[in-house]
Amino acid sequence: MKILGKPNIRIEGLDDLITGIKGKMDLSAVPQVVKKHGAQLSSRTQSNMQAAYTHGYSTGRTRRSVKPIFSDGGMTVSVGPTTNYFPYLEYGTRFMSAMPTLKPAFDVQSQMFINELKRLMQ
Incomplete structure (x- = not known):
């Protein structure tokens, strides 16, 4: 999963997981898993917001801008708000406290995503 915008969060160890998946299973089920978890990440982020x-x-503009964008034949999903001021909301400034919404949603959803991919390998 990728996150749109200036914040960049990366999951380490996915290369090993992908190699294992390719060797042990038919990848036809993976796009459905990506779609499911991309939609859930979007929904979870909007709820947090x-x-x-x-x-x-607050006008709700940032929350409404969060939508999953699928690419690579459904093997990749990008989720994140498209407002240019989102990083200030997520990380704060010297004048306002951080109000993290995307990272907490990503932390929960990425673990669920990885666990489901691991189950597909079995």
Whole structure:
């Protein structure tokens, strides 16, 4: 999974997992897993945003901009907000505290994604 925007989070060890998957299974089920977890990451991120962005100036624009984008024949999904000010919300500034929404969603969803891929290898 990739995340759109300036923040860049990488999962280490996926190369070994992919090699194992290619050697042990038919990859036809993988796009469905990618689609499922991409949609869940998008939904989880939007839920986090709805809970975190409660200030009076919040318009919902960043939350609405989160959508999964699929590529590589369904083998890759990119999820993230497209507003240019999202990094300030996620990481904060010297004038405002961070309100992380994408990283917590990614941390949970990436583990679920990896576990499901590992189950496919068995």
